[in-house]
Amino acid sequence: MTFSNLTKMIGGAAVLAAVSGSPALAVDLQFYFPVAVGGAAAQTIESLTKQYEAKHPDVHIKPVYTGSYTDTVAKAITAARGGNPPQLAVIGAAEMFNLIDENIIVPFDGYVSKQEAKAWFGGFYPAFMANSQAFGKTWGIPFQRSTPVMYWNKDAFKKAGLDPNQPPKTWAELVTDAQKLTLRDADGKVTQWGVRIPTAGFPYWLYQGLAIPAGVTLASKDGTKVHFDTPQAVKAAQFMLDLTTKYKVMEPGTLDWGATPKAFFEGNAAIIWTTTGNLTNITKNAPFPFGVGFLPADKHYGAPTGGGNWYLFKKSTAEQKQAAVKFVEWMTAPDQAAKWTIATGYVAPRPEDWDTPALKAYVKKVPGALVAREQLKYAGPELTVYQNARVTQILNNALEAIMSGQKQPAPALKQAQTQAEAVLRPYQQ
Secondary structure, three states: OOHHHHHHHHHHHHHHOOOOOOOOOOEEEEEEEOOOOOHHHHHHHHHHHHHHHHHOOOEEEEEEEOOOHHHHHHHHHHHHHOOOOOOEEEEEHHHHHHHHHOOOEEOHHHHOOHHHHHHHHOOOOHHHHOOOEEOOEEOOEEEEEEOEEEEEEHHHHHHOOOOOOOOOOEHHHHHHHHHHHOEEOOOOOEEEEOOEOOOEOOHHHHHHHHHHHHOOOOEOOOOOOEOOOOHHHHHHHHHHHHHHHOOOOOOOOOOEOOOHHHHHHOOOEOEEEEEHHHHHHHHHHOOOOEEEEOOOEOOOOOEEOEEEEEEEEOOOOHHHHHHHHHHHHHHOOHHHHHHHHHHHOOEOOOHHHHHOHHHHHHHHHOOOHHHHHHHHHHEEOOOOOOOHHHHHHHHHHHHHHHHOOOOOHHHHHHHHHHHHHHHHHHHOO
């Protein structure tokens, strides 16, 4: 999409902003939401939606559960191209440029006053807004946002002679601790790995938990360039590989994302990296005391943000857009944000959320919930570019080739850089 078309689209949103106030007639809304049917997330969304409808009887809202983030963005784009999109969807923040390019969303700015925009948009943590805003407009509203964090088994630390309250703070400490935590039986077979960083599924995200501390942000702010083959990016990939080949503290091959909490619960790995969105799951199911900490530092601390934003779809009536924005404002207000964080473990996205009585009580019981919030000071945006699915798959393929022993880091990332540049070239001026 050209920048002239983008300007026209933003202008169109401003025209629609002339319609203000609550809708006078009943309005039907539908939103797509990335979660498998059932579970705490779905139940909480259902409960919150019903609460909103009870307070606003002139608005009828239907949540549609659409599977994974990948499923959700695909279904939303297909529906929009077919002329029947939802009015709202929670889609990965990293898809922002894709949705803009498809010309199927509009910025939220046109549906709130400047004063409301300043208070609302300005109230979110800047790290979450880094891939929620572009071209001077706000395209996404942070909702179920996250960072990866490190979880460790305190019992395993004690047995290894390590302080259970002192996790590794640097890459060097991670190696030293993981060596002590890696256990082998009499035949030399590993019975407990020191660390597990998922390297299959979407390895690019946790790889960024190494790349950012090494000193590189993998994409430009405008979503048109990537930096996959920089020395810092290669260093990060080499360290991830070294954990398996050189230090032998991480299981070799590609390690599945979804199986990582189970590996932790069963004692197969003493340290794991996964999303803070797994905090509630781990709190309920870990059969041992555990800690939650920052990802270890290299040059400095760092982690990518992740998770989903609310997006407002273009093909709907002005009344639907106004009602949809009001619903998103309510869903992201402190009381609802607190309920969502407690139910799921996602990071409440505004500082004021943490002042609610509910979250204050929660963090006393689950202090690990504060870790991701504090790590936001060092966080960078998740890889967010045009043609995001294609570009991230290119990086994923390179990382999986590295971790499976098919390619070395430098040539694999050089090839990924060349391939990504070819995809992004049409978007560069």
